[in-house]
Amino acid sequence: MKIARIEVYSVTLPYAGGTYRLSGGRSFTAFAAVFTRVMTECGLEGWGESTPFGSTYIAAHAGGVKAGLAELAPALIGMDPRHHDRIYDAMDAALVGHAHAKTPLDVACWDIAGKAAGLPVCDLLGGRVPGAVPLISSIGSDDPQAMRENVASHRELGFLGHSVKVGSAEAEGGPMLDAERVQACLADRRPGEWFLVDANGGMSPEQALRFLALLPKGLDFTFEAPCASWRETLSLRKRCHVPLLLDELVQSDADIAQAVASDACDGVGLKISKQGGLTPTRRQRDMARAAGLVMSVQDTTGSDIAFAAVLHMAQSTPRHVLRCALDTRSMVSLTTAAFDAPVQGGGAQAPAIPGLGVMPDMSIMGAPIAIYEDTP
The missing domain is CATH 3.30.390.10 (Enolase-like, N-terminal domain)
Structure with missing residues (x-):
């Protein structure tokens, strides 16, 4: 061929x-x-x-x-x-x-x-893990109450995970506003839900520490990509009391190896296009699993074809290390392909037909x- x-x-x-x-x-x-x-x-x-x-x-x-x-x-x-x-x-x-x-x-x-x-592609990526893959929403920065309502809307659609965007500039409200956003988004938390608080590298260690200090004790979330550089991240890691997940800093095999060697995080966000496709994502997933890191399987954004790749990778990932997969379809208003993977019971399953199924x-x-x- x-x-x-x-x-x-x-x-x-x-x-x-x-x-x-x-x-x-x-x-x-x-x-x-x-x-x-x-x-x-x-x-x-x-x-x-x-x-x-x-x-x-x-x-x-x-x-x-x-x-x-x-x-x-x-x-x-x-x-x-x-x-x-x-x-x-x-x-x-x-x-x-x-x-x-x-x-x-x-x-x-x-x-x-x-x-x-x-x-199906998931069978080639290691084999299907039975059951639906839990899906995560993407909640953009907004007024705290609007973000709470956005979480509720995705909850009604069946999403079990929610990625809450933070990283407000000081002039906008800084760590205080971000703390209010997180408290609002977690106010109605249901059993079995998982929350990412994602700064997309937009905080300094000082801002991240102020933000964490403003939160009440007992909030259950994982802090994703707080800082833009390795130095800042490792500095924060020494003083951070919540689990850290790296995303933008982890783009290659070498980055995964560095994260493991420096004990920089407790998990990684693997995005198909950020990693370079299914071939490197599969390799990096297995490296992370061997190191005991949890992971989310996502993409930067995208339509039905991007989600198909995400879902097949997540479907073949052992559940004890997989937290959620991102349904990119929920981020855009245009359908580019037929893909039979409805959200049901808190997740979606890769179709059992040859290839991606798109x-x-x-x-x-x-x-x-x-x-x-x-x-x-």
């Missing part, structure tokens, strides 16, 4: 909640998604998605995905899409770094591999913006 053609598509995904706010004054009303369709000479095809969280979350942006694909896609023509590590070797040889650009190609190759084997809506995709193929 050989890759014969790669098509690239670009779609704008409006944010479902109007405006999404992060620490540092960052806000988003829409996200630029890039999709790849990898086609083989035998007729099988696979799809992948990369939707960066704007251009200020990590070193990634949609324009970079498109430019990166121009370097990467030609290097894969003629290769066997089932040889995941060799595919990744070829991409690394063609372009250093730029994990977000490698993601849609890597995921599409896993989609093909599942179809070729007659198995059927893209070509009326949404439109015409490809780039095509790469072997020309005589």
Whole structure:
């Protein structure tokens, strides 16, 4: 089996909640998604998605995905899409770094591999763990009461986890406002729910310590990505009384190894496009598991195809280390593909059909913006 053609598509995904706010004054009303369709000479095809969280979350942006694909896609023509590590070797040889650009190609190759084997992708990633994967919402920074209502709305939809965004600037209210936000969001906490308080690297150790000191005792949450650098994070780690989970600082195998060696955290947030696709995410998941770290499986944002990759990875992750998976579909108001994974009983299950189980809506995709193929 050989890759014969790669098509690239670009779609704008409006944010479902109007405006999404992060620490540092960052806000988003829409996200630029890039999709790849990898086609083989035998007729099988696979799809992948990369939707960066704007251009200020990590070193990634949609324009970079498109430019990166121009370097990467030609290097894969003629290769066997089932040889995941060799595919990744070829991409690394063609372009250093730029994990977000490698993601849609890597995921599409896993989609093909599942179809070729007659198995869902989760079976190829280690095997399905029975039962629904618990899902986590994403609650953007807002007025405390509005955030409480947002949590309640997602609770009614069946979400068991909630990622609460904090990191207010001093002029906006600083640690005091963030403490009020967290107390509001946890005010109606139900048994079995799990809360992340996520600063997205937007706090200094001083701000993080002030924030924690303002909270009443007994609030059960995990503090995610409080600081932007390793030095700040390790400084806070020595004085922090709640579990820490790293996200933006953990983007590679080396980052996982550093987090373990320095005892920097109690868990990691693995995002498919941030890690570079399913191939490196699977490896980093297993490294984290071996070190006793818990994890959430997410993506920066995205539509149905991004969620399919998230769900298959989470479905194959042992439950004792998996806390939640992010349903990116809940973040955007546009459906890009049919994907049979409804939220039921607090979670969702990867469909038991070959590949990712997605059927893209070509009326949404439109015409490809780039095509790469072997020309005589």
